[in-house]
Amino acid sequence: CRAVIKFHVGSDTPFWRDTGFSGQAMTDLPIAPYVVDNSPPDGSLDILLTFIGTAGSGDGLKWSDAILNDRGARRGAFLNALTTLFGPKAAHPIDYLEKDWIDEPWINGCIATQAPGVITRYTNALSEPVDRIHWAGTETGTTNGGYMDGAVRAAERAAREVRDAL
The missing domain is CATH 3.90.660.10 (Polyamine Oxidase; Chain A, domain 2)
Structure with a gap:
């Protein structure tokens, strides 16, 4: 940080x-x-x-x-x-x-910073649902992580996941 x-x-x-x-x-x-x-x-x-x-x-x-x-x-x-x-x-x-x-x-x-290799190895792990838990936040955005735009996109993605799981 x-x-x-x-x-x-x-x-x-x-x-x-x-x-x-x-x-x-x-x-x-x-x-x-x-x-x-x-x-x-x-x-x-x-x-x-x-x-x-x-x-x-x-x-x-x-x-x-x-x-x-x-x-x-x-x-x-x-x-x-x-x-x-x-x-x-x-x-x-x-x-x-x-x-x-x-x-x-x-x-x-x-601002968030990651060690070398973290983004390429673990990005999906930040956003994959665990049972009924769905993750949303700026760091889980597929684009513009660390920014409000990334957070909004992550929230939209998580909402779609929850909707599709119902």
Whole structure:
């Protein structure tokens, strides 16, 4: 379980695409270990997204408390990382949004992570009924596990299973 801060930056143009980049990056930069183009399909917004781990992130992701505890420092570090990845246009977003999930009392900042091989070996075990018990939850979703969409899909699947079993 990891506590995370989620960052979005908005741009007036998809500058990363203009230079031939997809907007997706896997990096060794601690403030932006994974970046994705989170723009909606209709092209109405141009958004890059990343998560950074905080509590329980492990030794592989290190940054100073000065960055973790200061929103402005986090913003600056994230924009510097994006500039390193995608060029100088990344330094001037038209919008910046972050969400520190540890501040949510009912979520506690956690996202699920699994050890290598767990998903491919045991995914079905999470959702297969046991006698009359049917499982539903974000981790049992066949797509988008860890997200509300995955939870809704899992609930719909479990409801169909119960209906079919009656």
